[in-house]
Amino acid sequence: MLSYIARRILYMIPIALAVSLVCFLLIHLAPGDPIAAMVPPDTPPDVVAQVRSDYGLDRSLPVQFELWLEHVVHGDLGMSITRGRPILPDLIVASGNTLILAVTGGILGFVLGCVFGGIAGVCRGTWIDRVLLGAAVAGVSIPHYWLGMVLVIIFSVGMHLLPAMGAGPGTSSVWAWDWAHIQFLILPALTLCVIPAGLVTRTVRGLVSDIMSQDYITTLRGKGLRWDGIARHVFLNAAPTVIAVMGLQLANLMGGSILVETVFAWPGTGSMLNDAIFQRDFPTLQAATLVLALFFVVLNLAVDLVQTAIDPRISRS
Amino acid sequence: MSRQPLIRARGLHVSFVSRDATIAAVNGIDLDLNEGQVLCVLGESGSGKSVTLRALMRLNPKAKTVMRGELNVAGHDMMALPESKLPALRGKVVSMIFQEPMTALDPVFPIGRQIVETIVRHDGVSKADARQRALDLLDLVQIPSAKMRLNAYPHELSGGLRQRAMIAMAISCRPRLLLADEPTTALDATVQIQVLLLLRQLQEELGMGVVFVTHDLGVAGEIADRVAVMYAGRIVEQGSVSSLLARPLHPYTQGLLGATVQPGSRGARLTTIPGAPPDLRRPMQGCAFAPRCPQAEESCRAAVPEFCHPAPGRTVRCIKVMETL
Numbered sequence: 001m002l003s004y005i006a007r008r009i010l011y012m013i014p015i016a017l018a019v020s021l022v023c024f025l026l027i028h029l030a031p032g033d034p035i036a037a038m039v040p041p042d043t044p045p046d047v048v049a050q051v052r053s054d055y056g057l058d059r060s061l062p063v064q065f066e067l068w069l070e071h072v073v074h075g076d077l078g079m080s081i082t083r084g085r086p087i088l089p090d091l092i093v094a095s096g097n098t099l100i101l102a103v104t105g106g107i108l109g110f111v112l113g114c115v116f117g118g119i120a121g122v123c124r125g126t127w128i129d130r131v132l133l134g135a136a137v138a139g140v141s142i143p144h145y146w147l148g149m150v151l152v153i154i155f156s157v158g159m160h161l162l163p164a165m166g167a168g169p170g171t172s173s174v175w176a177w178d179w180a181h182i183q184f185l186i187l188p189a190l191t192l193c194v195i196p197a198g199l200v201t202r203t204v205r206g207l208v209s210d211i212m213s214q215d216y217i218t219t220l221r222g223k224g225l226r227w228d229g230i231a232r233h234v235f236l237n238a239a240p241t242v243i244a245v246m247g248l249q250l251a252n253l254m255g256g257s258i259l260v261e262t263v264f265a266w267p268g269t270g271s272m273l274n275d276a277i278f279q280r281d282f283p284t285l286q287a288a289t290l291v292l293a294l295f296f297v298v299l300n301l302a303v304d305l306v307q308t309a310i311d312p313r314i315s316r317s
Numbered sequence: 318m319s320r321q322p323l324i325r326a327r328g329l330h331v332s333f334v335s336r337d338a339t340i341a342a343v344n345g346i347d348l349d350l351n352e353g354q355v356l357c358v359l360g361e362s363g364s365g366k367s368v369t370l371r372a373l374m375r376l377n378p379k380a381k382t383v384m385r386g387e388l389n390v391a392g393h394d395m396m397a398l399p400e401s402k403l404p405a406l407r408g409k410v411v412s413m414i415f416q417e418p419m420t421a422l423d424p425v426f427p428i429g430r431q432i433v434e435t436i437v438r439h440d441g442v443s444k445a446d447a448r449q450r451a452l453d454l455l456d457l458v459q460i461p462s463a464k465m466r467l468n469a470y471p472h473e474l475s476g477g478l479r480q481r482a483m484i485a486m487a488i489s490c491r492p493r494l495l496l497a498d499e500p501t502t503a504l505d506a507t508v509q510i511q512v513l514l515l516l517r518q519l520q521e522e523l524g525m526g527v528v529f530v531t532h533d534l535g536v537a538g539e540i541a542d543r544v545a546v547m548y549a550g551r552i553v554e555q556g557s558v559s560s561l562l563a564r565p566l567h568p569y570t571q572g573l574l575g576a577t578v579q580p581g582s583r584g585a586r587l588t589t590i591p592g593a594p595p596d597l598r599r600p601m602q603g604c605a606f607a608p609r610c611p612q613a614e615e616s617c618r619a620a621v622p623e624f625c626h627p628a629p630g631r632t633v634r635c636i637k638v639m640e641t642l
Contacts, residue, residue, distance in 0.1 A: 215420040222376055222415075223435045223486065224408030236425050311425055312470040 019293040034280040077287035098268030102253035105192030113200020121208025139198030145259035165265040247303030324350040329386035344550040357541035365550035418479035429467030454485040477508035549605035556631040
C-alpha cells in the first residue's frame with residue numbers, strides 16, 4: 001500500500017512536466033505580447049527590447065522553458081508581469097480562498113446530491129423522483145454565472161440580505177469563520193454547489209435504484225433488517241462511485257470557477273487566472289495552472305485510496 | 318401451538334401488476350407443512366415456485382405484487398400482518414436461502430458481519446457474543462478455518478463456501494421454517510451433494526420445517542418427505558416423495574420424470590415435453606397443461622380440474638386420473 005502511494009506520488013512528476021509544457025506552448029501560441037501590455041504605447045523600441053531581455057523573453061522557447069523549470073524546482077514560481085511581485089505568495093492566498101469556496105460549495109453539493117439522489121432512487125418512477133431528477137438536470141444545465149447574477153439580483157440588490165462581492169468586509173484580506181466573512185461566502189457557494197449537486201443527485205439516484213434491485217437487498221429484507229439496516233448496505237455499496245464523482249467535481253471546483261469568482265469578485269485562483277489571461281501575465285498563468293494540475297492529481301489519488309478502503313474488491317497493491 | 322401446521326395456505330394467488338400486463342404467477346395453491354417436515358416444490362422455470370416461496374414470507378416486491386387467499390405461517394396470518402411486523406418474523410421465524418450466493422451476499426461486507434447483523438437484529442445480543450455465535454455457525458456448516466473466514470468477503474470464497482455461509486446466516490436465529498430457493502443449482506455437482514447433505518443434517522438437528530424449491534428430481538428424492546409439482550402457478554400433483562417418484566400420475570409429472578437423464582441411457586434419445594409453458598399474462602381456461610398433454614381432450618380445456626385423491630396422501634389435478642378412479 002505504501003509503495004503504491006509512493007509510486008502514485010512519483011507519477012505526479014511526469015504529469016506536472018507535461019502539463020507545464022502544454023501550458024507553456026499554448027501561451028506562446030496565443031496572440032498578444034505581454035511586453036506591449038506592460039509598457040506605455042509610445043515607449044522607444046530600445047526600451048521595449050531592454051524590458052523583453054530583462055524578462056528573458058528574447059531567448060528561444062526551449063531555453064525559456066528550461067529556465068522556468070529550473071526556478072520552479074527551486075520553489076520560485078517567478079514574478080508577475082503585471083503586479084511586479086513574486087507569484088507564490090499571491091497564489092497561496094488565492095488558492096486558500098478558492099479552497100474555502102470550493103470545499104463549502106462541494107460539501108453543500110455533495111450533501112444535497114446524496115439526499116435528493118437517495119430519495120429519488122428509493123422513490124424511482126414516482127412523481128417525487130421526476131421532480132428531483134428534473135431539478136438535477138436543471139442544476140447541471142443552468143449556466144452558473146447566470147444563476148450567480150440572478151442570486152445577486154434577488155438577495156443583494158433586491159432584498160439587501162447578503163453582500164454581492166468580495167470575500168470579507170472592507171479591505172480585509174484574511175479569511176475568518178465569522179458571520180462578517182461567511183455572509184460573503186453564501187451566494188458564491190450556493191451558485192457553485194448547483195452543478196455538483198445535480199451530478200451527484202443523478203449518480204446517487206442511479207446507484208441507489210440499481211443497488212435496491214440487487215439480490216443481496218432481497219437477502220437483507222429476507223433476514224429481517226429494517227430500512228435503517230438496509231440503508232447501511234446501500235450506502236457502503238454506493239460510496240466508492242459517489243466518491244469518485246465527487247472527487248472529480250471537487251477538483252473542478254478547485255480549478256476555481258473563473259466565471260463564478262468573477263461574478264462575485266471572489267479573490268481566488270479563478271479571478272487570478274482571469275486577470276492573468278486578460279493581461280497576458282503568462283508567468284502567473286503558468287504557475288496557477290501548474291498548481292491546479294497538481295491539485296487534480298492529488299485529489300485523484302485521494303479518491304483512489306478512499307475507494308480501496310471501502311470496496312474490498314479493488315486491490316491496488 | 319405445535320399442533321398447528323407450520324404452513325397452511327388455501328387458494329393462494331400471487332400476481333404481479335405492471336402498467337403493461339398482469340402476470341398471474343401463482344393461481345390458487347393449497348399447501349400444508351408440519352413442523353420438521355421437508356417439502357420439495359418441483360417445476361420448470363417460470364412455474365411460480367420461487368414466487369410461491371417468496372410469498373410465504375411476503376418477500377415479493379410489494380409495490381407490484383397482489384396476493385389473495387389464505388396464508389398462515391407459524392401461527393401468523395400473513396395476509397393480515399402489517400408490513401411493519403414482517404421484519405421481526407423474517408430471519409427469526411422464517412428464513413430463506415437463495416439460489417446464487419454470489420449475488421445474494423453483499424459484496425462489500427465480510428460474511429461474518431452479515432451473519433452478526435442478523436443475530437444482533439433478532440436476538441439483541443452484543444456484537445462480541447454474536448460474533449462468537451457466527452463462528453460456531455461457520456463451524457456448524459463445516460467451513461474450514463472458520464475464524465479466518467469470518468473476515469472474508471464473499472468474492473474471496475468458493476461457490477460452495479459462499480452457499481455454506483448463506484446457510485449459516487439463514488439458520489443463525491434458529492428459524493422454525495427454512496425456505497430454500499434452488500440452493501444447489503448454482504453449484505457444481507460434487508459440491509451440490511455436500512450442500513444437500515449438510516442441509517438435510519441441519520434440518521434433522523434443528524428440527525426445522527423446510528420448503529425446498531428445485532427443478533432437479535434427484536435433489537427432491539434426496540431431501541424431501543413430500544413433493545409438490547407446480548405447473549403454470551398451480552400445484553398439479555402432491556404426494557410423498559417415494560410414491561410420487563415411483564408412480565407419477567399427472568401427465569406433466571410423468572413427462573418431467575421421463576425427461577430426466579438416467580445413467581445407462583446413453584445413446585437413447587431423451588424424451589422432452591413438447592411445447593412451452595403458457596403465457597401467464599393471459600387468463601387460462603381449463604387445465605394449463607392441456608396444450609402440451611399427450612392425453613388431453615376437449616373436456617380438459619373446459620374447466621380447471623379439481624383435485625382428486627387417487628391414493629392416501631396423494632392429490633392430483635387431472636380429469637384423466639379422476640376418470641380412472
